[in-house]
Amino acid sequence: MLDNNQLLRFTTAGSVDDGKSTLIGRLLYDSKSIFEDQLEAIENTSKKKGHEGVDLALFTDGLRDEREQGITIDVAYRYFTTPKRKFIIADTPGHIQYTRNMVTGASTANVATILIDARHGVIEQTKRHAFIASLLQIPHIIVCVNKMDLVDFSEEVFNNIVSEFEEVSSKMLVKDVRFIPMSALLGDNVVNKSENMPWYQGAPMLHTLETMHISSDINKVDARFPVQTVIRPQRDGFIDYRGYAGRVASGILRTGDEVTVMPSGFTSKVKSINLHDKELEEAYAPMSVSITLEDDIDISRGDMIVRSNNKPEPSQDIEVMLCWLNNSAAKPRAKYTIKHTSNDQKAMIKEVVYKYDINTLERNSDDTDLAMNDIAKVKIRTTKPLMIDAYRENRTTGSIILVDDATNETVAAGMIV
Amino acid sequence: MSKYYLNYLDELESEAIFVLREVWAQFENPVILFSGGKDSILVTHLAKKAFYPAKIPFPLMHVDTGHNFPETIEFRDNIIKELGAQLIVGSVQESIDEGRVAEEKGKNATRNALQITTLLDAIEANKIDCAIGGGRRDEEKARAKERFFSHRDDFGQWDPKNQRPELWNIFNGKHFEGEHFRAFPISNWTEMDVWNYIKRENIAIPSLYFAHEREVVWRQDSWIPNSEFLVLEDHEEIVTKKIRFRTLGDITITGGVESNADTLEKIAAEVAGMRNTERGNRSDDKRSESAMEDRKRQGYF
Numbered sequence: 001m002l003d004n005n006q007l008l009r010f011t012t013a014g015s016v017d018d019g020k021s022t023l024i025g026r027l028l029y030d031s032k033s034i035f036e037d038q039l040e041a042i043e044n045t046s047k048k049k050g051h052e053g054v055d056l057a058l059f060t061d062g063l064r065d066e067r068e069q070g071i072t073i074d075v076a077y078r079y080f081t082t083p084k085r086k087f088i089i090a091d092t093p094g095h096i097q098y099t100r101n102m103v104t105g106a107s108t109a110n111v112a113t114i115l116i117d118a119r120h121g122v123i124e125q126t127k128r129h130a131f132i133a134s135l136l137q138i139p140h141i142i143v144c145v146n147k148m149d150l151v152d153f154s155e156e157v158f159n160n161i162v163s164e165f166e167e168v169s170s171k172m173l174v175k176d177v178r179f180i181p182m183s184a185l186l187g188d189n190v191v192n193k194s195e196n197m198p199w200y201q202g203a204p205m206l207h208t209l210e211t212m213h214i215s216s217d218i219n220k221v222d223a224r225f226p227v228q229t230v231i232r233p234q235r236d237g238f239i240d241y242r243g244y245a246g247r248v249a250s251g252i253l254r255t256g257d258e259v260t261v262m263p264s265g266f267t268s269k270v271k272s273i274n275l276h277d278k279e280l281e282e283a284y285a286p287m288s289v290s291i292t293l294e295d296d297i298d299i300s301r302g303d304m305i306v307r308s309n310n311k312p313e314p315s316q317d318i319e320v321m322l323c324w325l326n327n328s329a330a331k332p333r334a335k336y337t338i339k340h341t342s343n344d345q346k347a348m349i350k351e352v353v354y355k356y357d358i359n360t361l362e363r364n365s366d367d368t369d370l371a372m373n374d375i376a377k378v379k380i381r382t383t384k385p386l387m388i389d390a391y392r393e394n395r396t397t398g399s400i401i402l403v404d405d406a407t408n409e410t411v412a413a414g415m416i417v
Numbered sequence: 418m419s420k421y422y423l424n425y426l427d428e429l430e431s432e433a434i435f436v437l438r439e440v441w442a443q444f445e446n447p448v449i450l451f452s453g454g455k456d457s458i459l460v461t462h463l464a465k466k467a468f469y470p471a472k473i474p475f476p477l478m479h480v481d482t483g484h485n486f487p488e489t490i491e492f493r494d495n496i497i498k499e500l501g502a503q504l505i506v507g508s509v510q511e512s513i514d515e516g517r518v519a520e521e522k523g524k525n526a527t528r529n530a531l532q533i534t535t536l537l538d539a540i541e542a543n544k545i546d547c548a549i550g551g552g553r554r555d556e557e558k559a560r561a562k563e564r565f566f567s568h569r570d571d572f573g574q575w576d577p578k579n580q581r582p583e584l585w586n587i588f589n590g591k592h593f594e595g596e597h598f599r600a601f602p603i604s605n606w607t608e609m610d611v612w613n614y615i616k617r618e619n620i621a622i623p624s625l626y627f628a629h630e631r632e633v634v635w636r637q638d639s640w641i642p643n644s645e646f647l648v649l650e651d652h653e654e655i656v657t658k659k660i661r662f663r664t665l666g667d668i669t670i671t672g673g674v675e676s677n678a679d680t681l682e683k684i685a686a687e688v689a690g691m692r693n694t695e696r697g698n699r700s701d702d703k704r705s706e707s708a709m710e711d712r713k714r715q716g717y718f
Binding site for chain 1: 422
């Protein structure tokens, strides 16, 4: 069993040839997480393609089109475990036209790793990825200054990149940033400490991931319990059982807590918290449990159970940072289905306040068309109030998606301001 | 004072339960695809937890290739009885008899690909709008691309280049009549996680997973079990070996490994030391580099 046995989710970002796939391959290879038959398969493909040695990057591209073009199109998930932690890697594409997939992979991450090619330093793509990571409030960022072997493992090059990045990130909302000089190709500072860079006093990447404090990444203050479904067993021994099934979005709920059901406003007390046949004293994020209350109240999917002394804001007018994900552009004043926790409503984009120029990161309030991969601040009006929190306080109750009723596709993702 | 964070198994469990409840809330007619293998047994166990004390609110559906291990069918029937669940069976043999599919020819013929038609027919006949599967992203590189809620068009096809973005934990199961979804609650579990959890929860699994004496033949780098469907080549010989199966598929294509692991503890220890992937012994995946992707595009589970 694992020592600290937590689950850490991280995402990789970087522009096309920064060596993301090689880094993941190296991480898996050096931590002995690649199986022999997988290695054999990529050895064969490497040979067929005429590569010298094993191309570790081949390990990650799962689709035929990706292997043919040598690029990542959609997010792929990889797993590895060390004696300390279990890791989920969301391997996301670097191409700008797949920004939406990067957002997909990053939305649940504890850590964003941003790769920089040491020869090129901080480029636009770096800024864009740092910007998206900060928008998504990914709690930790590791800047991997890669390909150090191609700049003679120079401390000066590394230090310059660190200060360049710090200047950029000072304008963003990033809290925890670490820098690691590495060569994913040769394995320097990925799993093993580099002998080529004795000037670097920090830990290699894997050790950093293994020891990073992530318990505080989830909001443990504001108790929020969106109801997914109601459990009515109608069977012997449980005739009167009425359980509200859901996953604690944030905070802690205990039996005996005074709670309010939103949006109806009825109050009651938590009678029991159940997980299967076990009764629990308390439940905290992200536990999936069932809750029963002292009083019979009409509660259904979409309602939210919260502690009476700490309620979210019910609102029909919400401001969000919206990332447009769909090929077809946003239709002005068109109606969409908005999904927020377990609640669905109809909504309309009332106004595009400003759009970010993703290259310069400047705000532009003249151009208000929303096309694929655009990021903008918008005002949305919903038909009924949603129980919202600001995204920076709460990633679960602060996020929404928009669904186009004509196609049923998810067209946008939003973070409540 | 508790530490207020979940260990990885509890977090995976909580995520899977969340997904199962979303399926129930968002679809009219979901089923669990049940093959009798450890992953579908795990999903069924998690569904039991998700809706307790109510019964699992959806039927189990088995796509029966007709080339089963007898132990699997026995296990299936027992679990259905124990859960009081409804069982839907889609029969590949019937699809063959009706001329919907043709049996493969040649010495490596399997009924694996034939399942696609039977599965899609059963989905259509039973008006199923979401089929919950035990697919895991660590199994295979095409599976690593799979979403929790995976859209299938009205031909049952998966389009890996046009998947719905899936953000945070907000799942969009909206679909048109005739389309359906596949849902994968244990996407983020690895083979090792599955075994650690089965051990922790002491979940019953078919005897095939435990080391036992069995008649087998050495073929394609693994021990293929003797059965009425096995056609021996001249140079091949049936021997009795102590083996266990790491994954269960059709009896014709599932290779066993030599092992002494006859308890859950020993299995978990053995799996931890394995140097080959679980599907390494599945000859259907060895056919080409994109064998799984190609099958999935057509509607394979």
